[in-house]
Amino acid sequence: MKKVFSAILLLSVAFLCISCNTDNSSDSKDTVSTAEQSSTVQPTTVSEEAMAEKRIDKLMSEMTVEEKVGQMFFVRYPDANAEEQVSEYNLGGYILFGKDFDGKTREEITENINSCQKSAEIPLLIGADEEGGTVVRVSSNENLRETPFLSPRDTFANSGWSGIEEDAAEKADLLLSLGINVNLAPVCDVTSDYNAFMYDRSFSGDADEVSEFVKKVVEISSEKKLGMVLKHFPGYGNNEDTHTGIAYDNRDFQSLTETDFKPFTVGIESGADCVLVSHNIVNCIDSEYPASLSEEAHNILRNQLGFDGVIMTDDLSMGAITDYTGTENAAVLAIKSGNDLLCCSDVEEQYPAVLSSVQSGEIPIVQINNSVKRILKWKQKLGIIE
Template structure:
């Protein structure tokens, strides 16, 4: 292995397929690989709790390299890995922003951090400190603390402090802001045409606050800010060095958003984007959810060529590797896992986040209709259900699941005469078929209770009894079920 390969390995964080650590990962860790990122598909199936499955993976990873970075996207709420199979015990950012109690946000983050530590995870790719300034945003939504930059900054700082007090490195993302986009960077390259004054007022303050609070990592976005650079932030020295390092004073690890996302992969490929990102000032390359063995090899070859042709310098590569290595050493020396997580924090926050509109306790078991559309790739197939907690409280008369192909409202409600109806939606305002379905259903049953498990914008589509939970986490659906049960 060449000296440059050793430096590259220190900057790589791939994913892998399957629910066991493959041999190539343990070999690469022995050769200096920085660490790995775990995804929902690594949890497999069966009755064992997801956190226990994560622990079995992290045990294997840290047996191969005790100071390995093990990262997950554990935002709480809709984006969870430890509770991917059951739904999260903690509300996500929007719910916390609605409650607007920074001490409670820090308490929730500390509880998440405690769960992560016990599972052997030492890097949380959270919190999102994007300001959700465009309600059409297809990928942020309930992952943001809200639309006010100052409030997002306050809660972002609280989340960073809570996670890092638990011994988990926090990651402020997606620098310098993904909240004003109308394109999902998993699927394309978002472009924000705001002028620099608007950007500095609207998008930048929460990142400045997180840096000031000592956040360990900052994650780049695959987003173009035309007022600052023609390149997406992940590939922009203007943003990663001139702005983040020199102006904001960030001294920690700059980690890329996943390089398998179309926002950078489509134009450059994973290896090409990796080289450009390192040259622009990134330190840790998150390669994405695919099996990373060949991607790691491709990046090593591409970096070797870039060193030869002068696109990348060995000093820049060594600087990046040094920052990542220092983070690994500090986390490895952090000591034992904290005490049992404060699960009450999630329940307190979930109850406080509920916003009923003329909603009354159900008079008896209800027909529950859940409109289900595909979630974005950050959320994945994490579980959500309102029918299950209602059933546990004796309030489920039946369940109808509705997709884009039906059934129609008239058919779904045909057997509900004399039975209470609960209509469950999750960002219905984003799609024509869901808007139409919901409005037809409410016209047929104006007494139905509409429960919005996504953005509260859904409640603007209809009048009548309704409830906004500000997320689909299990703790939020249980709180909603309690309210509907009159508890």
Template sequence: MRRSRRWSVLGAAVVVSLLSGCAASSSPSPSSPSAAATPSPSASPTPTPPANPSPDPVAALTLEQRVGQLFMVGTNATTASPATLAAVADRHAGGIFLSGRSRAGIAATADVVARFTALGHPDGAPLWVATDQEGGEVQVLQGPGFDAMPYGIRQADLSDAQLRASAEEWGRELAAAGINLDLAPVADIVTSKATRFDNPPIGGYGRQYGYDAETVAAKAGAFAEGMRDAGILPTFKHFPGLGHVAANTDTAADVVDTTVSPDGPDVAVYRPLTEAGPSAVMVSSAIYGRIDGSRPAVFSPTVVSVLRDEIGFDGVLFSDDLSAAVAVSAWSPAERAVDAISAGVDVVLVSAKPSVFPAMYDAVLAKAQSDPQFAAQVDAAAARVLAAKADMP
């Protein structure tokens, strides 16, 4: 069953309240007919009950807890890393990411996840537990209870209905292990079948669903619907598109795309995908010459505004990994976190190297304490995160 988007509306209302500092009055205008009417002498006046606005979930958190909600920290899928346990317990990290590869199966994975969910979490802010469960060579969790998932390009051979049903089963496996968010599916449009291996991060691994927007929208959309059916929040990636680059941002600096444009199919495919139901979006760390050639997308307010303003997406934005990716190595860990949130990213992914998380968290907290405008961005991002979490089953 498709879940309601009511919490996206709540998140928007929270943001407006945070930024405006005022609330609309529920009292009628003195000039309105209801205010001017005089009750019948035989009627007993009924006092108007005071307005009872919904509690603000962001205001219920300390600033330290709000900042923590803006991070997802990695742990090896086979063990609860002490550094990541400390990230959740001491710096309020709002999410964990199971990284690497595990063949231990569902029960063993659930035991790892339980170490983290047993820690204290603020009311209304349950822990996000995520992984990369795409298929093919990008399937973190395997072993007893987990089906082998085909490559994305082979998933695309299934009908939409078959793919949705398969993704629902894969999602139920994740849920049984304690996962509630999948950093999948890939929404990148690879240039062509003939040149797919010239695109190392996507085509080189067979992660793509196809070579045109219509196919990608149908197949990535079917995968996402199946995940939602299982109670898993899907994440479309890597906005605004990694299907045309000639290097991998994980292993190369200055990865520049010269194809993707604000009004092209790589961006437009996100409209039907995100309108279909609750989802998150991951922002790439490549540089997009036709949108903002001055910095990686994850640090670019211009790129983020294309997704927010042109596509109209109001859900949670994740960064790609900012802990160890070579594409962002010219920035310090502290700068990466502050710059991503300043650009409009909601959650900083610290998946490969959790040891850099304390420096990232401390930098964001310090800036929020000293810069009111940045503090408002932190609150707005936390509102979107809490709204998405509230909509989880």
């Protein structure tokens, strides 16, 4: 009887040991599996980001000062010698206006753009203003679209938010099909006065409605890898036209914070990588300089709104700037104030002035490097460069 009991006892102990080993083995596998997941999922993302940044750093290490300065110019497409201008100034990009599309076929436009891209050492940003309504550089050509895009106000009035989404998707598809990778839109301005300069171009006089509009446009465009430009920071409001002269904005800072900053903040959070700064003199921010040339305005955009992407000027050849600074100083002042990308129509004058200021040390090379890195990262995100 004792022998039987002992045998049973030994068998029970053996069974328990086997069970323990099996459980431990299972736990071990679970632990390894979890470790494998944590070591493959998270670091892969980090690794991809690190590799992308490494490629940008390598590209920048091979660039000359002249090439870096050139990347900061996003200029009006010239009437002639576009390819030569790309090579001469190492341009960051071209902006096409109505005359560059007028009467041309789709094939002619894509051929012109592709020819410029072939001349560029670093692929170009190719931009156009296709807001809808009164600003339709592309769709005003019936060879490209049967009718011009309606304004955002009218699109919403006709079709609601679904209409806004469809409109954004169609714009992106059309522009990208032509080789245009940046739309200088959406307009983030909150304008309520029917007689104001920006009224027809703005979506609404309600900041929350404008914010929702901006969010939808940015998200859909980003999905399709079309660059977006939020404009016109810090908010145009009901001010006068700066194309012809200086406009003074006398609103208080609280009004800007509670109303005008909202659509820009939402646009930034939704993934927009570029913000365009207006030429208005906003007295509560800087009573001396237009916003586009104001360090304080740029500090607010960077620090209060938390924007770390590309800051771009409105056209430096507009009356509000040329009346204020003259032409040759505008680009230098724009960079000193914190702009990364210079929109201008006179690169022949502006480029040498900037290059000279960098070479003399008036503009620190570290600032140029920071700006160029932002521009190249934007190009990388859009798939323009690897």
